[in-house]
Amino acid sequence: MKFSHSIQFNAVPDWSSHYIAYSNLKKLIYQLEKTVHQASTGDGESRPLIQNEDPEVVFGRALDVELEKISSFYVLKEQELTDEVHELLREVGAFEDESGDTEATPRPGSSQILSGPVRPRSQSTRSRTSTDDGADDSDEDMADETAGLTRPRKRRTSSNKRRSGLINPMLASTTDMTASTDLTRSWRRDSMAFDDYAEQAALYSSGIVLKKKIINLYVQLCELKSYVQLNRTGFSKVLKKFDKIIDRQMRAKYLETYVDSNYPFRPETAAALDGEIMSIVKAYTSVVTNGDEEAAKRDLRSHLREHVVWERNTVWRELIGLERRAEAASLGHTLLGRDGDGQKMLSESGLLPATKISTPLGRFTLPTWLLSSTMLTLVLIISLFFALLIIPILEKPEQQNCLALLVLVSLLWATEAIPLFVTSLTIPFLCVVLNVFRDAKKPHERLGSKEATAAVFSAMWTPVIMLLLGGFTLAAALSKCSIDKRIATFVLSKAGTQPRTVLIANMGVAAVASMLISNVAAPVLCFGIIEPMLRNLPAGSDMSKAVIMGIALASNIGGMLSPIASPQNVVALGIMKPAPTWGQWFFIVIPVGVISIVLIWLLLLVTFQPGKGTTIVPIRPVRDSFTGIQWFVTIVTISTIGLWCASHQLESVFGDMGVIAIIPIVLFFGVGILTKEDFNNFPWTIIILAAGGLSLGKAVNSSGLLHTVTKAITVEVQDFSLYGILVVFSALILVIATFISHTVAALIILPLVYNVGKGLDEPHPNLLVMGGVLMCSAAMGLPTSGFPNMTAIMKEDPAGERYLQVKHFISRGVPSSILTLVVVITVGYGAMRIVGM
Structure with a gap:
């Protein structure tokens, strides 16, 4: 996260104008850079007014203004809080x-x-408590x-x-x-x-x-301490940027001479502030914890943490943080290495970590990633790819090349040797280079590179991709306006304090949130809402394990509840001909989802027994009234979903659901509810992944490979009934999707399933695809089986211990997957036959 964003994210809202103007200072640096490098020629009017001044002098004046602003505010705030502390201590006495x-x-x-x-309130909330509430x-x-x-x-x-x-x-x-x-x-x-x-x-x-x-004063004192630290970091970073861009050495001198000697940043000032905080802790110890100072510190820290999480964090910010940490961790495992002394080494270029190795010919320095297991996996996959290109397996060269491409892409996706979206980007390149496309009008002739390029790129941008973008837009708008949190907290506030009721309510909220805002953001939202409840449960409580596990499993089930709930659903819509309407989709998945969640809830109650000696702290709903913007977002969202449900009846008007998806995009971005930053924060890697999968599907179909493989499989299952084939493929997809990404499993298997269904004596391709995509979402037996499980396994208690272990997912997730499989091949099969699939 950039520091300009970080300072906005961590700032106390009521003090926002008193922080260092980091963005303005950066703009000044860029102006000074232009001044330094501007040619001396030209008339005087065209030159900047600061042309003849030393950049250090100009920048120093701007820093002095910021330093005076911060110092003045700190002195006033410190005096105000000190007086309140003294008054409080007299009241405590x-x-x-x-x-x-x-x-x-x-x-x-x-x-x-x-x-x-007690959940601490921000200043603005505290000031209106007596009048509003x-x-x-x-x-x-x-x-x-x-x-x-x-x-x-x-x-x-x-x-x-x-x-x-x-x-x-x-x-x-x-x-x-x-x-x-x-x-x-x-x-x-x-x-x-x-x-x-x-x-x-x-x-x-x-x-x-x-x-x-006591709690309110403790929070304000900690915010004041954070105010000093954040501004000190701001001065350091902006001076570092100035030195780097203007090529000066101003940072150390200015920090030592002006910043560190200024009153808010002196060590004695920090010590005095820490003393005030300790006096508050002792007061809390005396009034609340009966002399237990450690308990007082824990309580106050928990109040402060709740204050920060509840008041300032949002679902999308947390999600972005999780994604970046995951990417950083993946990069670290892939690239970072250590030498024999445990110290990181850089290659001669200074860009990549390197390792020294000894050989009979001497010591060599090699990039660490060349020696990693990931690199070995990548070499083996590429070797297999070239072997499949050379060894004759199929008669037609385009099918042979397409088989090699399919194996290469599938293994890269399954092992994640390189990022998933990078693998997707290699698909159009290899499709053109290997000439896997055939002419639709002349099936025995291969397309040239120019014609193949147009074909493969037309497959990458379809109405399905636009539908995916529309889903992301609705999710972003609901989250940004806090509509999702309002609905979730309202429902959970009605759940009462009975553990079994609270558990099923949280699972229901997670499933519905996954249906509306995707099963990626939903668990993050739900875990943030239940944080106060988790903190008040005893350490190691079975209730905490049950509710976290329940949210994760219900979010996976929620991934099947709407066509936009997860990428694999969008992929399935693009494969099925004709695509089912939203009404047909809901008719099938709602009974399957509800029954599955109830069965999983019973499983969790039996295995965790969360009701023993458990006291639940009720969740309070948001009491603010709906704003006009929130009503607007709600109406647009409901209208869009309604149009999607009636898309087949409105086909003569809109043509496809992807066209309807443009409506919320234009409205939300057009009126300014969402900004270009929100657009940039869309999970574009998922969009590229889906686009690559669509192009792979078209290549496999156009080359004739899909027809050849389907014919071979159909011969093997020709004695099976439609129901038997559904059971076999559903179980197969469930196993595969448990170990690899749900979306990747759908991209690889669903086109094959569709063709198998189309080649049967009783053709029901859409039924097999629908059953298959439901099983993709139902694969939840491992911590790595989907984003909800990965989020749940990383959830930690205040002591830093994980709530769940791998054994919890194996012992509860695997039975949950099997239960869902049974529901899909019974209730789901009946519903699919009723709607005519």
């Missing part, structure tokens, strides 16, 4: 004195109350706000010695089952005098207010 006057017998079940967190918000947050306020009290009169201290009845919902039972028993056993109850209620009210103040 008064609270301790008051609570020390009344001591009560420890309340039954009070230790369980400590688990509930009113009593409803305070009632809703009561359980969270009283978490940990279980300090023992002294009793003033001897008449109360026989009574146990009781908490406010409204707090009973925050305790677990044991605590609730003990509390109820205590309530029935004794009654409390009104004056004692009023006294304790007042103390609890004071404690609630104190706890909220």
Whole structure:
């Protein structure tokens, strides 16, 4: 992520104008670069006004302005927060004195109350709490706000010695089952005098207010500390860029002379701020955790983490981060090597890591990637490719070449020796060079290179690709306007606190989100929403494992619920003739998806048993009203899906679903809801992958190879019934898609399945393709079987331990895949026959 984006991403929204103007400084650097390199000729009016000034002087003045702005804001904010801290500490002292006057017998079940967190609000939220939310918000947050306020009290009169201290009845919902039972028993056993109850209620009210103040102050102090660090990094990076572009050495001198000596960046200033933070921690320790400072630090850090995640992160930003980390990790495994001392080495070019090897002829330095296992795999695949080109297997040369191309591409996709989209880009090149295309009018003649080029590139951009772009556009708009999160939190807020209900609700939300915004973004969204619940579950809780596993498996099932939910569905639509309508698709997949999710839910309940001793913190819905933009996005999305459902009836108007997909693209980008940055952030690698797969399918069909292979397979299965062939191919695709990408499995196998179905005595090619594509989504037996599983296996608890292990996916994912297979070949088969496939 660029630092200009990072500073926007990490900045406190209310302080955004007080951060270093990094983008403006970069623009100034580029202007100065033009000035430095501009020729001295020309009239004076055409030259920049800063022509005769030293770039360091001009840039230094701009930095001085930013430094003064930051310093002034920091001094004011620090004084404001310091005053609040001192006032808070006085209130804490008064609270301790008051609570020390009344001591009560420890309340039954009070230790369980400590688990509930308070979600800190941003400044803008805090400022409007009293006016916008009113009593409803305070009632809703009561359980969270009283978490940990279980300090023992002294009793003033001897008449109360026989009574146990009781908490406010409204707090009973925050305790677990044991605590609730003990509390109820205590309530029935004794009654409390009104004056004692009023006294304790007042103390609890004071404690609630104190706890909220402590958390809010802690968050603001940490934000102020981050403000200093972020701006210090900004000065360092912009000076580094200045030195690099203008060819100066200003960075070290300016940082040492001006930045580090300025008040916000001095070590003593940072130490004073850390001291204020520690005083807040001690106050929390005194008021909430009964002297346990480590518990106080953990609680406050969790509140701060929740504040950052909930208020600033978005699904697409998290997704982009995950993709970049995955790409970086892949690059590291492929290219980075270490020498004998464990130190990274660079080749003489300084671009690629290198390794020194000793041979009888001397020591040589070779790029590390030449010695990696990936390189060995690549060499073996290319060797097999050339062997298939040379060794005669088929009679016709175009089919022989196409077979070699098919094996090469399939192995590269399966092993990921090079990125998937790079493999896709090699397909049109090899199709033209190997002359695998034949003339449709003269099947025995091969197309020349010029004609083959037009044919292969026409196959790469079809209405299917436009449909994929339309799906990405709808997903981006729903996510950017937070409509997906609003719907998800609303549904989950109605799920209650019963573990089995919460589990099925999360699975349902994940499936529907996958249907609308793809099964890539859906698990990221759902994991972000359940973060508060996961944090409040005990370490190693079976409920946390069950809900994470449930979201992953339901997201895989959700990948089959709509034609745009996953790329393999779009590929299947491009293969089936005629393509099914959205209504037909829903008629088939909705029963299959619902029954599969229910069966997987029962499997998780039986294997994890998440209800034992589990207390769920309810998820609160977003209470803000729908904005005009959100209504607009919702109406356009529903209208587009409606047109897709009626695409066959509207064929005379729109021609194809791909044309309908242009409507949301034009509307959302045209009115500015989505920007060119959003367009650039589309997963173009998936689009290139799908385009390459379509061109491969056309090549295999045009060369005649598909017909030859289909004929051979048809002979082997000619004694099978249609149902038997469906079972065989569904099981085969399920196994293959478990080990390789779902999309890749669809690209390789579905064209073959279609042709096999077309060659049967009872031709039902669309039925076999539909069953096959559903099994692509149902392949979820391994952590690497699809993006939802990969996201789930990487989910970590606050201690940095992964919630799930590989054994959890094998023991739950494999049975889930088998259950879905059974549903597809029974319920799905019946639905497909009803719609006439």
